Amino acid sequence: MKIRELATGLQFPEGPIAMNDGSVLLVEIARGTLTRVTPDGKVHVVADLGGGPNGAAIGPDGAVYVCNNGGFAWTRDPGNYLRPIGQAHDYSGGRIERVNLHTGKFERVYEQVDGIGLRGPNDLVFDAHGGFYFTDLGKVREHEMDRGGLFYAQPNGSGIHAVAKPVMTPNGIALSPNGQTLYYAETEGARLWAFDVTAPGQLRKDPWPSPQGARMVVASPANHWQRFDSMAVDAEGNVCVATLMHGGISIVSPDGQHVQHVPLPDPFTTNICFGGPNRRTAYITLSATGRLVAIDDWPTAGLALNYNA
Template identity: 30%
Template sequence: MTPAPLPELSAQNVLYARARLGEGPLWDGDKQVLYWVDILNHRVHVFEPSSGDDCHWDVGDVGSAMALMAGEKLLVAMGDRITHLDLTSGTVETLHTFKFDAPGTRFNDGKCDPQGRFWIGSMCPENPGQAALYRYNPDGSVKTMETELTISNGLGWSPNGDTFYLTDSPQRKIFAYAFDGATGEISDRTVAIDLGDEDESVEPDGLAIDSDGNIWTALWNGGCLACFSPTGQALGRVELPVQRPTCPTFGGPNLSTIYVTTASVGLSQKEIQQGFYSGDVFAIAAPVPGLPTNPFGA
């Protein structure tokens, strides 16, 4: 059966944030809030859609990805370390520090698998092929899962949990792996989506998976979200009024809203004027609900 194309969808600006590098949106279904980061301003934000309120913690480092933890804590990847942020005091505690071989390497996108293990990739754009993907387990152990990456980005799992997706932005590819939930191992890498025909400045960034298994990826410098079927067929795009969307996630009471973070970093004055809302957070009514957020240590 041929997948149905996307209906006509539009993006609504729901938070005038003006972030430099908004990223890592994370939905907390219990609290009905959206956590997100402004990486270069060293801030972890919490946005409450029902009221429109947004507040932040200054964490003192480039926090790039998060996971829900038990209690009033978030797991946060910062620079070269895994930390937890106490949401009551704002205190940051380091749990594990990594040693990267190439200078200029830092953590980038991350997400928990259905079994509660935190997967986090590094980025090293000045040294192509020197980034990697790691798995941080609830017992504190760490395993390297993939190497020879440059900017490890959007991660996700299929609804049935047997496929893992990983993006390497400069390669402009989203890879699919067979995933063993019991062991946490990946194998049999294939190219799920190849965006090599896009303009050379356009790269896939963060991604999210809906309950039908469709893959939604933000196109950095492409000004849109692109949606693909589980078999890689292009289903359509949702245009945004900004040049650099960074990452989508599903949220809202029924997981029927796609929240999208965006960036203003690196844009010229002319580009900022054209994309006046760069750095804001947008929402899209999803045609298919998303999947619940996997917490750390589940």
């Protein structure tokens, strides 16, 4: 596969959205911005959100909804690789934000669930009914870490509830082509989990020993030091999971029986989305090195999202 570099110098890019005009929206977590990369490689800030904007998706109203984790502390490793190392000293609280693409104005839609503040919202996906599922990974501090959860919410702020909790380090989240399976990636254990969706915002739960009611699709091979990050689903239902440390994209069949790894030159390959003609172009964030790249000949077309702009 041939890799095209579209933009460099980004400050830990994540949350790519392939737009119909050929541009790519993404967040720069370390910069605190929602950013647009145009087809000619120019970089424009859409909104200065502060905190730690993470996953992003277009909602049914055409606005961009952003999971903001409230901010990370950062370090640079050998090779000048940038990576997060825990909760920021100026952590500003987790929230879901709505951004008007025309004006750049933004507002907080959710900051808490049942009186408990969001800690580190990470990624989200809209279903065909106009609601969205999102993960809250939690935050890591020197001597402790949060347990997170999965939630379902309405974009107009009218309702939010937990669909699974507590959950250890939930990160990427995605729906199957028919919308009947909800996948999420567990970062620390490098495991891909799945729930059956029984109704909008309702999941079937497996009994113990499932830790949160999900069924495990696949786990990282024991001989690979890796973690799972964000994801996208292709038109055939395969789950394409950004894989940290063993940098690249892991392509997992829906039953977990087949796993293919596409290596990429960044240990913090964090997210993927599909766009271009027939959605055969994969746009991938290489976060430690601050790049957005594209692969035009992805083996399978990406799944069309429920909303785009």
